[in-house]
Amino acid sequence: QVTLRESGPALVKPTQTLTLACTFSGFSLSTRGMCVSWVRQPPGKALEWLAFIDWDDDKYYRASLKTRLTISKDTSKNQVVLTMTNMDPVDTATYYCARMAPDTAHAFDIWGQGAMVTVSS
Amino acid sequence: EIVMTQSPATLSVSPGERATLSCRASQSVSSNLAWYQQKPGQAPRLLIYGASTRATGIPARFSGSGSGTEFTLTISSLQSEDFAVYFCQQYKNWPPLFTFGPGTKVDIK
Numbered sequence: 331q332v333t334l335r336e337s338g339p340a341l342v343k344p345t346q347t348l349t350l351a352c353t354f355s356g357f358s359l360s361t362r363g364m365c366v367s368w369v370r371q372p373p374g375k376a377l378e379w380l381a382f383i384d385w386d387d388d389k390y391y392r393a394s395l396k397t398r399l400t401i402s403k404d405t406s407k408n409q410v411v412l413t414m415t416n417m418d419p420v421d422t423a424t425y426y427c428a429r430m431a432p433d434t435a436h437a438f439d440i441w442g443q444g445a446m447v448t449v450s451s
Numbered sequence: 452e453i454v455m456t457q458s459p460a461t462l463s464v465s466p467g468e469r470a471t472l473s474c475r476a477s478q479s480v481s482s483n484l485a486w487y488q489q490k491p492g493q494a495p496r497l498l499i500y501g502a503s504t505r506a507t508g509i510p511a512r513f514s515g516s517g518s519g520t521e522f523t524l525t526i527s528s529l530q531s532e533d534f535a536v537y538f539c540q541q542y543k544n545w546p547p548l549f550t551f552g553p554g555t556k557v558d559i560k
Contacts, residue, residue: 377487428497
């Protein structure tokens with residue numbers, strides 16, 4: 331069974347750096363074709379893709395947030411980490427990690443339950 | 452960036468009726484289109500990928516069609532558990548670039 335779980339602080343202050351971890355099981359990110367993305371959703375709003383990392387350690391970011399985002403993986407820990415610098419209240423959202431696999435054409439086939447992050451002083 | 456639009460924003464349907472949701476891309480995405488269902492307080496769930504392939508465990512009453520810029524999700528006979536928000540998403544495989552539509556809320560008429 332494939333599962334993903336996000337973890338990190340529920341509250342961060344403006345200008346601080348957010349660090350979120352996605353711990354997964356049931357697949358390996360060293361398997362060719364496997365990828366993980368981060369997606370966020372502000373309260374009551376639509377989903378917004380943030381970052382992507384694949385089995386080969388290729389990384390891609392949302393263009394408008396590229397200077398603030400870093401994604402990395404630790405294959406031995408089955409973990410993907412996202413950092414976002416200079417947090418602002420508009421970054422308040424639920425942050426999800428999601429798997430992307432070749433057999434589902436790299437759609438986001440399995441999602442974590444989400445981590446709600448509030449940015450406030 | 453490829454912009455996704457969805458219509459209608461809200462669709463009111465009676466249980467047992469058919470629901471048809473539309474999604475449009477600002478440029479061709481071929482068949483690189485997925486549909487997700489999201490219920491309040493839950494993560495999205497993949498319903499359809501490749502524009503028309505049902506994901507594992509998704510009931511046959513959900514079907515997807517279209518290619519290029521115009522796509523449709525059809526729910527043939529709405530069940531109580533189908534009232535939710537539905538998002539479409541395009542995925543351009545290389546370089547990876549993913550955008551979601553604003554969603555269609557399906558509620559009870």
